[in-house]
């Protein structure tokens with residue numbers, strides 16, 4: 001495993017995945033506006049990084065940029081590098097290889113991922129078959145992973161179609177298919193949000209256990225800080241198209257310094273005694289399109305000063321804020 005940065009994001013040397021001042025602008029009626037402003041983040045082999053933040057902060061855009069899946073009309077600045085190669089320089093073959101071999105993506109809704117008319121067995125073995133593995137060998141690998149992750153009656157499951165499986169079971173199949181290709185990186189975009197709470201826990205536990213066993217890196221996208229903290233080594237907190245803080249998951253509660261991270265922590269269920277009202281983050285979430293031009297959090301920040309509205313704070317030492325927040 002490569003050396004990891006202690007905090008912040010200064011240690012890009014040897015990174016598996018590197019977002020380097022990634023900026024994405026989309027056309028709006030008032031001209032191009034940024035949905036990602038300047039995202040810099042490195043992910044190392046075998047590492048799990050959680051990308052957390054409210055709706056519209058740009059988590060999905062960041063993940064999609066890895067696979068070249070940004071909106072066609074978007075203008076892109078900066079770079080996304082996988083094993084040192086800028087993915088914008090890849091031709092169609094290179095992109096296909098990246099998507100089918102190096103990086104797997106697990107989305108929120110498994111039913112949108114799996115072809116509804118094909119069998120589970122076909123879906124599960126697709127990547128391996130594309131690589132030239134025989135059908136029987138591919139089925140053996142896929143079936144082995146399903147069994148490993150606790151799916152019962154595997155031979156029957158392989159013959160079933162997606163509509164015959166529950167959402168939780170189908171998401172396990174999607175995770176099994178992602179693992180079958182032995183990618184170096186899994187991008188998981190809110191992989192359990194569409195599932196009920198008990199199933200959520202099981203599915204996250206499977207993803208966590210399997211990727212640790214295999215040494216697969218994980219970019220785990222979630223609006224749930226607690227969930228991300230449970231499965232990730234580091235947490236990158238996003239707000240309005242910017243990463244405002246990056247810190248080790250295990251010391252998130254003690255070491256959080258950004259006013260937004262602190263507000264998210266106070267808004268967690270369980271952060272107040274039973275019966276007491278939760279403190280929500282004041283104001284409404286903003287996307288990069290709407291955010292002010294200085295510090296993106298200035299409009300909602302309880303300690304913002306005049307220059308916060310005019311100066312963009314740099315992400316230094318893991319935090320993009322120079323103020324001391326109680």
Ligand SMILES: Nc1ncnc2c1ncn2[C@@H]1O[C@H](COP(=O)(O)OP(=O)(O)OP(=O)(O)O)[C@@H](O)[C@H]1O
Pocket residue numbers: 026035053054055056057058059060061062071223287288289
């Ligand atoms: N295809 C698109 N064209 C233009 N703008 C888009 C497109 N997709 C998303 N956006 C905008 O980009 C911003 C970031 O969206 P993104 O989906 O990355 O946020 P998110 O943090 O993943 O939010 P959520 O948790 O709601 O999925 C939002 O303002 C969104 O409206």
